[in-house]
Amino acid sequence: MKYVVLVSHGQFAKGLANALSMLAGVREEVIAVGLEDGQSADEFACLFQQSISSITKEDEIILLGDLIGGSPLTTALNVITELKMNDHCVVIGGMNLPLALTTVLMKDAFDKEQLVEQVLLEAQGALKELKLEVSEEEDI
Template sequence: MKYVILVSHGKFAEGLANALSMLVGKREDIIAVGLEDGKSVDEFAQLFTDTVSKITTDDEVILLGDLIGGSPLTNAVNVLNNKGIKMVVIGGMNLPVALTSVLMKDTFALENLAEQVLQEAHGALREFKIEADDDDDDI
């Protein structure tokens, strides 16, 4: 199975997983773990290890983190790497990145997935401009 794992500082990962469930339904292949305020990095690493205990070397992981180099992402990478799990890692997660990862994970090989996800996510980032219509004052 291919899993999408969301890791973050605070409750961002859990909130993003909740938003994803509104769009794709509740799924067992989406896992979210956050480094809660007041918890140590070691406590996060143990929580993450426990949460991903069912993932085996037969599985693959798309690991999304809020910050490249942040404690949640680096600890998650270490845990999965020590388990020998094949993964692709993307930092700077947001809803378009997570949604694209979930929808495309079974379409592309893991080696090509990051490029595809980042291309799609990049296209989703746009400025929303409101243009005034001289004939109507309503927006």
């Protein structure tokens, strides 16, 4: 099975998982873990390891993190490396809803390299500036 594992600071990963369930339905292969305020990296590592304990070495992990270089993502990578699961793991930082949704919906349609390419294109394409224009109607 391919698991989508979301890691973040605070409640972002859990909130994103909630939004994903609204758009794509509840998925058992989506796991969300957040580093809470005041929680140590070691405590987060234990929580992360518990959260992915059902994932086997035959499974794949698509790890999405909020910040590249942030404690949740680097700690999660350390745990995955310690468990010797990094050969079956793809990592993307800077997660957002379009990226996560595309990952969940398309993860089984592509191999790892193609999936990364597709989700990054989708996430980048979703970033746009919206300009609000106020129309002024003339009084006659």
